[in-house]
Amino acid sequence: MDRIRVIGGNQLNGIIPISGAKNAALPLMIASLLTSDTLTLENVPHLADVEQLMRILGNHGVDLSVNGRREGQTETYSRTVQFTCRTIVDTVAPYELVSKMRASFWVIGPLLAREGKARVSLPGGCAIGTRPVDLFLESLQALGATIEIDGGYVEVTAPKGGLVGAHYTFPKVSVGATHVMLMAATLAKGTTVIENAAREPEVVDLAACLSAMGAKIEGAGTKTITIEGVSSLHGARHRVLPDRIETGTYAMAVAMTGGDVTLEGTNGALLENALDALRQAGATITQTETGLRVVRNGNGIQPVDVVTEPFPGFPTDLQAQFMALMTRSSGVSHITETIFENRFMHVQELARLGAKISLSGQMARIEGVSKLKGAPVMATDLRASVSLVIAGLAAEGETLVNRVYHLDRGFERLEEKLTRCGAVVERVSE
Numbered sequence: 001m002d003r004i005r006v007i008g009g010n011q012l013n014g015i016i017p018i019s020g021a022k023n024a025a026l027p028l029m030i031a032s033l034l035t036s037d038t039l040t041l042e043n044v045p046h047l048a049d050v051e052q053l054m055r056i057l058g059n060h061g062v063d064l065s066v067n068g069r070r071e072g073q074t075e076t077y078s079r080t081v082q083f084t085c086r087t088i089v090d091t092v093a094p095y096e097l098v099s100k101m102r103a104s105f106w107v108i109g110p111l112l113a114r115e116g117k118a119r120v121s122l123p124g125g126c127a128i129g130t131r132p133v134d135l136f137l138e139s140l141q142a143l144g145a146t147i148e149i150d151g152g153y154v155e156v157t158a159p160k161g162g163l164v165g166a167h168y169t170f171p172k173v174s175v176g177a178t179h180v181m182l183m184a185a186t187l188a189k190g191t192t193v194i195e196n197a198a199r200e201p202e203v204v205d206l207a208a209c210l211s212a213m214g215a216k217i218e219g220a221g222t223k224t225i226t227i228e229g230v231s232s233l234h235g236a237r238h239r240v241l242p243d244r245i246e247t248g249t250y251a252m253a254v255a256m257t258g259g260d261v262t263l264e265g266t267n268g269a270l271l272e273n274a275l276d277a278l279r280q281a282g283a284t285i286t287q288t289e290t291g292l293r294v295v296r297n298g299n300g301i302q303p304v305d306v307v308t309e310p311f312p313g314f315p316t317d318l319q320a321q322f323m324a325l326m327t328r329s330s331g332v333s334h335i336t337e338t339i340f341e342n343r344f345m346h347v348q349e350l351a352r353l354g355a356k357i358s359l360s361g362q363m364a365r366i367e368g369v370s371k372l373k374g375a376p377v378m379a380t381d382l383r384a385s386v387s388l389v390i391a392g393l394a395a396e397g398e399t400l401v402n403r404v405y406h407l408d409r410g411f412e413r414l415e416e417k418l419t420r421c422g423a424v425v426e427r428v429s430e
């Protein structure tokens, strides 16, 4: 199994191209199930989750055509991919495919809207909490669907005349359930109003793509989204927005090691809250014409308290990385996780490197230390894994990060991007 070896101590200097966002690409790809025309997506990142979703979509009848790399900028693997689903050949999403990745459950919305039925395995994904699907089911029921759970599968059926628009208030903000209700409502009869909708940039990106496909959507990016159902959607061309979590991750890596890096092709407006925290920690961050420049020279890392919240709050997907940074701060900081109940699996691994962290319920207290020392570590989820790479970049000696497949789910060419900026990071196969 592959591992990532990090030799700490080097600053980061140079350019890191930011890829298309995993968490936007996945729902955008799923939206291709809503039309018999071709949906062309540019800037699709080359990630294990994207490849897995391609297999899942193929199973439903989506034909794929991959058209090479984007031009003009520093080379990335991000590609233009055409998705064409002339007919849905199977409305079953089987356990073997869905259990590997939570977002694959989201096919339930388009399959239901277009075919009137779906049978989708309950999902898998990162081990960061229980992650129920009650909000998906409740919101689809609001559109008239009937739901049964059978043998680990959700069986969902639309009423005879198809889904019907409705007014639904999410009792809790859910990114995935907002994506799914949004997609389903585009083909429902009449008007749907989603209250307490997720406001994440990835929801806005999906709404923009659906609108380009002929959907009538207002309010994406606010708490209330209104959708006027249409009888069919058509093809479109859409560019996946830059990955704000990858952006924040590399910004935190630079804040950790010191140096001067431009995160190319990204936009600070996607993660203002996290950038504010980084500025308080001592980094200088400026938007330039080509991307986001992150500099930390001379000054140390200041302790900063953060609380994870739905957008526009501090993202839970940057919590582990920020904790890694705080392990080297010059004081005591607190990080409170409010989204997932079990997203502190990196704490004990950071402790292997010498971090001083104590947990009390959903709050971590981090006492900064003057040095970390490399060690073998293992993470159980994607963002926790990359937090260990960040810690390793500032640790003395060698850090070996096991279970690299987590990293491959969400970071395109991580070791290459870091190495080009002066880090010593390599993949070792055994």
Ligand SMILES: CC(=O)N[C@H]1[C@@H](OP(=O)(O)OP(=O)(O)OC[C@H]2O[C@@H](n3ccc(=O)[nH]c3=O)[C@H](O)[C@@H]2O)O[C@H](CO)[C@@H](O)[C@@H]1O
Pocket (backbone or CB within 6 Å): 022, 023, 024, 026, 102, 103, 129, 130, 131, 132, 133, 134, 135, 136, 137, 172, 173, 174, 175, 176, 177, 310, 316, 317, 339, 340, 341
């Ligand atoms: C592929 C993708 O985009 N994944 C992101 C998405 O996950 P995902 O869409 O799964 O996360 P949600 O926003 O749905 O989850 C937020 C909270 O709502 C709870 N919940 C959710 C659905 C439900 O039916 N019932 C319920 O109780 C969850 O357990 C969690 O406590 O948003 C999360 C929160 O920003 C991010 O960490 C993930 O990276």
Ligand SMILES: C=C(OP(=O)(O)O)C(=O)O
Pocket (backbone or CB within 6 Å): 023, 101, 102, 103, 125, 126, 128, 317, 382, 383, 410
């Ligand atoms: C938690 C994540 O992914 P998923 O929702 O697919 O588990 C993530 O991207 O950090």
